[in-house]
Amino acid sequence: MDFALDDRVALVTGGSKGIGYGCAEALAEEGCAVSICARHEEELDAAAEELRQHDVEVLPVVADLTDDEDIGRLVDETIETFGHIDILVNNAGTVGAPGGLDDNTTQEWRELFELNLFAVVTLTRMVVPYMREEKWGRIINISSENGEQPYPDMMAYSASKGALNNFGKALSKEVADDGILVNTVSPAFIETPLVNDMMTQMADEQGVSVDTVVRQFLEEERPHIELGRPGTIEEVGRLVVFLASEHASFVTGSNYRVDGGSVAAL
Template sequence: MDLGIKGRIALISGADSGMGKETARLLLEAGVRVALTDKPDGTLDQAMEELLPLGDVIAIAGDVTRPDEVRNIWTMVRERLGDPDIYINAAGVTGATGDFLKIDDKGWQDTLDIDLMGAVRMCREAIPAMRTKGWGRIVLFASEDAVQPYVDELPYCAAKAGILSLAKGLSKAYGPDNVLVNTVSPAFIATPMTDAMMEKRAKEKGVGFDEAIASFLDEERPGMVLKRRGRPEEVAAAVAFLVSERASFINGAGLRIDSGSVFTIAG
């Protein structure tokens, strides 16, 4: 299917691995010029090398919690590719976890700074040029946790609920300029983040990695009726659709990619 975005420019945060990297792959295959950004920890360069044969792609290291680095990311993209037509916010961390009464202010603030304020800072840079062009697509990564919070991940849940509200508000404010803002809410996707979670669970329970996944699905995510982790490319396909011309009448929507994990029909 032709996505109708050949020649567009996209910036993807959290693009060094997992869902962000796979989204970059699909957009490159669709003829989009892509800028990757993530923290400078080595994996960004690896992603760049892997994706380079697919098309016009650059990588710019930066930290979305630092306003000066956010500005630098956008300045470098504009100088090397032009103003992005598409922004995809996949940067995020699980953040502070555990008993609510034992998570201190710093734990909350650090989680919110990355998972919510990072998106705020990046969108603030993205939107002006999109409005001027009269064409823009923004997809923010939320989570099943935004509408179905888990008691040991409350900072993350609150941040992702904030993402849903942010996206809805932006869609109302800038939809009239043809800047469309939507969210995706993945659940338990096979990424480095959930790998680490399952390695920790396997060690705590004294079981193998696959058994840790199976027990987690049974005990913690009974709504995931497919009984497996999602694949990054399954999320990437949804994101690529939302930023395409095929989704030109979708604005302020939230798409769950969660194997049925969320029990409610609301939200």
Template structure:
């Protein structure tokens, strides 16, 4: 399917691995010129080397917690590729976990600062040029946790619920300028983040990595009727579609890519 975005400029955060990198891959295959960003370490360099065979792609390291780095990131992307027409916010962390009464303010603040305020800072940079051009696509990664909170991940759940509200509000504020804002909500995808979760679970339970995944699915995610972790590309394909001209009548929407994990329909 031709996504109708050949020649568009896209910026994807959290793109050194997992769903962000796979979204960048699909946007490159669709003919976009792509900038990827993540924290400054070797993984982003490895990602851009891997993706460079598909088209024009650059890497710019930045920490979304730091407003100065966010501004420098966007300035560099504008200088090298032009103003992004597409922004995909895949940057995020599990953050502070555990019993609610034992998670301190610092744990909450860091989780919210990366997952929610990081998206706020990046969207603040993205929207003005999209408005002036009369065309823009923003996709924010939320989570099943946003509508189905888990008691040991409440900071993460709250941050992702904030993402849903942020996206809906932005869609209302800037839809008249043809800036379309939507969310994708994955559940238990095979990424470095969930790998770490399962490694920790395997150690705690004295089981293998695969056994940890199986027990997690049965005990913690019974609604995932496919009985497996999702693949990053299964989420990325939805994100890429929402970035496309094919999604020109979709804004303020949230798409769950969760194998049925969320057990209810929207209220």
């Protein structure tokens, strides 16, 4: 299937590793030029070099998305380099400290929302005018199963992702007449470097294999993942490519769960 992304430019936040890198790579494989941002220059430059192996132009920008000036610079550098931004993948985010109502301070909640929601709002507000000029755009927010199926020991994170889902739905209605489609992708228990490190640490602490820890986690923490395994970064990236393409030209305001059946609701 030809996704016709050769002349498109994508801006992917948190694009140096994990799901963000997977999204950037999937888009690059389809010929899309890519601007990626992250806070750590060394990791970002390494990711950019890997993405260039797909024979596309890649712009790495070191940026802290909790800083409005950095967000502005990210957009300016992307426009200066490519002339337009067709696809925005809002991936950067944080899980924050685990806990319920009495475990996290209000300041911790604010800091988590600052990246998971407010940075998305600010960046999107800066990018949308360029999409309006072209009368074409794709905005894809990377959320989480927690946005629909909140967990009490991840209360702040779940609330931030629920807010992100709501923002995406409302935005899709505002910008539809401008040719801009807005959708959400909600992964669950994906094999990212962060998750793999966590599983390895737990295996070392318990003196068992990583496979054993993964099975325990699935049984105890995510029993409703009906496929009985973690998802892969590639499975998320392929969906993002579809939503970025003309093959999804009648899809907006939707939330696609890449969760192996984890979310119990319809």
